Amino acid sequence: MRVPRANSREKILAAAADVAREAGPGSLSLEAVASRAGVSKGGLLYNFPTKAKLMQGLVESYLSDFQKALETRATEAGHESVLSAYIKLSADDCERPKPSASWMFSAIAEDPDFLTPIKAFKHQLFERLKGETDDLGSLLVCYLAIEGMRSMNLFDSDVLSEDERRLLVSSLLKIAG
Template structure:
């Protein structure tokens, strides 16, 4: 039986391969068998970690949300000094326009997956909620929220190109 570390490493390899397949081929081509083949394991080996394709998609969405939270998410609750509006907008602008093409393809296909599988939406919606709530302080709350929503729209346009 695999140790917890080996199991976690296998799970990460599976998620990496699934993310690559999703980015390259889209959600309709992401199957348990295609993912197992990409990792170089048996279908049964993959099913040990992810019982269904939906489980695999859910894990991909959860990982993407965690990565996005780490990149541009809300500051930690115990941060002594809140980030300035200018710094936050610069960070979001950079994230929107400097994203590698491979990440754009993956995010676009993840959005397509979420639209076809509504159970994938809550973690994404929670990410947006946390992002907007992080802007709910300071003297320019309205401006911060407006700019953030505008950047989200620009990100969507970037993803769809």
């Protein structure tokens, strides 16, 4: 009973993220992902010949989604700076109560090198932000604060209230200018 062959990859990727989020990063097994995606283990291994490839796919789709969202934000709303687009995007990402990237912990456990592309991406983004502003101190504070927000969301650590998060975002936007 097969229907959408082409979407299998994305379905599997989404299923993997779901499993990691709901059952915990330690429960991200091939069988769990396959079952969640409505695919057999063989079908999963057909799309991703190894678990490492699956992790790599997760990283790549995460990065491309993020970049797409950032680009959209940075261009759509007029002459917004990349930094403020990044702030708003991150704020929205962190709005969702459940961390959507728990799979990162699985990836790190598998092999810390899986995060290398993410590090490179962040480095690139930071360089881009540096080229946009002349007040390095403010940029550093903003950038790190966003990093902290994302980290707290990732660790599912809800220290901030709704009001506090809003205040934080507006403070950051003010610092960003």
